[in-house]
Amino acid sequence: MKKAVIIIxxxxxxxxxxxxRVMKFFSAQxxxxxxxxxxxxxxxxxxxxEAVVIRPEPFERKLIVxxxxxxxxxxxxxxxxxxxxxxxxxxxxxxxxKGQRLVKMDDDELLAQLEKQKYNRKLNQDNEFRQRKLLxxxxxxxxxxxxxxxxxxxxxxDIKVLEAQIAETSIEAPFDGFVGxxxxxxxxxxxxxxxxxxxxxxxxxxIEFSIPARYATRVGLGSKVIFRQENTDSLKYEGEVYAVExxxxxxxxxxxxxxxxxxxQGKLIPGQFVSIELILEQLSEAILIPTESVVPVQDGAKxxxxxxxxxxxxMVVAGERTASKLEITKGLQPGDTVITTGILQLxxxxxxxxxxxxxxx
Numbered sequence: 001m002k003k004a005v006i007i008i009x010x011x012x013x014x015x016x017x018x019x020x021r022v023m024k025f026f027s028a029q030x031x032x033x034x035x036x037x038x039x040x041x042x043x044x045x046x047x048x049x050e051a052v053v054i055r056p057e058p059f060e061r062k063l064i065v066x067x068x069x070x071x072x073x074x075x076x077x078x079x080x081x082x083x084x085x086x087x088x089x090x091x092x093x094x095x096x097x098k099g100q101r102l103v104k105m106d107d108d109e110l111l112a113q114l115e116k117q118k119y120n121r122k123l124n125q126d127n128e129f130r131q132r133k134l135l136x137x138x139x140x141x142x143x144x145x146x147x148x149x150x151x152x153x154x155x156x157x158d159i160k161v162l163e164a165q166i167a168e169t170s171i172e173a174p175f176d177g178f179v180g181x182x183x184x185x186x187x188x189x190x191x192x193x194x195x196x197x198x199x200x201x202x203x204x205x206x207i208e209f210s211i212p213a214r215y216a217t218r219v220g221l222g223s224k225v226i227f228r229q230e231n232t233d234s235l236k237y238e239g240e241v242y243a244v245e246x247x248x249x250x251x252x253x254x255x256x257x258x259x260x261x262x263x264x265q266g267k268l269i270p271g272q273f274v275s276i277e278l279i280l281e282q283l284s285e286a287i288l289i290p291t292e293s294v295v296p297v298q299d300g301a302k303x304x305x306x307x308x309x310x311x312x313x314x315m316v317v318a319g320e321r322t323a324s325k326l327e328i329t330k331g332l333q334p335g336d337t338v339i340t341t342g343i344l345q346l347x348x349x350x351x352x353x354x355x356x357x358x359x360x361x
Contacts, residue, residue, distance in 0.1 A: 046353040049342040051306060052289060053357060054334050059286035059327060061320045063278040067209025067227070070258075071270045073175055073201035079105060080168040082191040085184060092181050096173040096199065103196055105169040114162040117155055124152040177201040178266075200270060205263035207239050209276050210254035218280045219244065225259045230273040237261055237268070287332050288325040293340040294318065303328075304346050306337040311350045 083105040090102045131148040134140045173179075182197040184190060207227060211219060223241040239261035248255050261268070294301050294316070301318050304311040316331030332338070339352065346352070 046309075046351040047342055047345060048355045049339050049346075049352045050356040050358075051337045051339045051354050052293070054287055054289070054332055054336045054338060056285035056287060056334050059283045059288060059320075060279050061281040061283065061327070063211060063215055063280055065209050065211055065276050065278065067207050067274050067276050069268050069270050069272045069274060070206040070208050071177075071200040071202055072204050072206060072260075073177065074198060074270070075174060076198050077102065077171055077179075077196040078192055078194060079103070079171060079190050079196070080192060081105070081165065082189070083107075083169060084189050085186050088182065088184075088186055090179050090182075090197075092197075093178060095178055096176070098173055098175050100173045101170055102173055102179070103171040105171075105190070107166050107169040110162055110166045110169070114159065114166065117159045117162060121152070121155045121159060124148070124155050128152045171196065173199060175199075175201050202266045202268070202270070203263045204260045205268040205270075207259045207261060207274060207276065208256065209259075209278075210249070210252070210256050211278065213248045213253045213255060215280065216248060216255045219255075219257060219278065223259075224279050226277040226279070227261075227274040229268070230275070237274075286319075287328045287334070288322070289328055289332070289338050290340050291321065291324060291326045293338050293343065294326055295343055303332070304339040304343065305332075306339060306352060306354065309351060311339060311346045311348065311352050313348045 085103060086106050087104045088102070089100075089104070090096055096102065128145075128148045128151075131140060131145045135142065135145040177199045178201075180198045180200065184194065184196050190196065207225065219241065221241055221244065225239045225241065227237050227239065228235065229237075239259035241257055241259045243258040245256040289303065293303055295303065297315075300315060302313055302315050305314055306312070314331050317329045319327035319329040321327070337354070337357065339346065342352075
């Protein structure tokens, strides 16, 4: 019993000694739990943060899309008539010039018919001459002369038909360009459905892409585009919009656009994908802030600015986004100090201490 009493007395004395510290601990916890309590609140110290000072700067509103390279012109070479190929006068992947003969087909039979008709023409010309002289002397009737004249004209028409058919046995380059792979050999019998090869004009090159329908009124003829080839970030190309589809695609709700760019060295290859920056608008003074300083909320977005040593919440309207910044179209003014760190700990009225202030540019 005596030992038990001693233990109880010791515990009571220890409890009395520890009570002030326990009360102080719980008091501190309650103070930190109050609104505005703890570090940075009215009841505590200040929260160290970094900030930027808003300065207007030039800015280009851009739309980033993907597209593909098209040749300036391209066509499949097909014969106009059926026949046997006697010669091919081009090398695969080589340059050709407009009017250059690429393929010749057998035309021996047509040439023979043409020669025959030329003899008939000479005969009919002589006959028409004699009949005209006789008509002048009234030795024959008008009908007899008309028959001779008709034979002459018919022969001349037949010659033109044969000459056109002979021309169809020769395939010429319709424009300057490069010929791709050929799919026939000399001696092959071909028809108008046979593809002999494809010819491409590569300079200038065309860029085809589509944009969302909501931007349709912001793009027009002459708009500038900047693009990069697929899997390369080193070289930029510039182009200019020359054609806009007059209808929005009802399935994809996009508008198809084509631009043109010089391609003298042929580095832009048809079918290649490109990343395109379409410049929608150029602003001389825009407000840009770091993206990490913007807090998404249900009704839009908000930021915290420094006013009288405290964080003040402002609702903003965001515009275009870059890799590291966000354009603010409404809600901020030049000279505002926007807090960029400690965003999750901030509340309206939180006391803050700026440890680093930089210009937004």
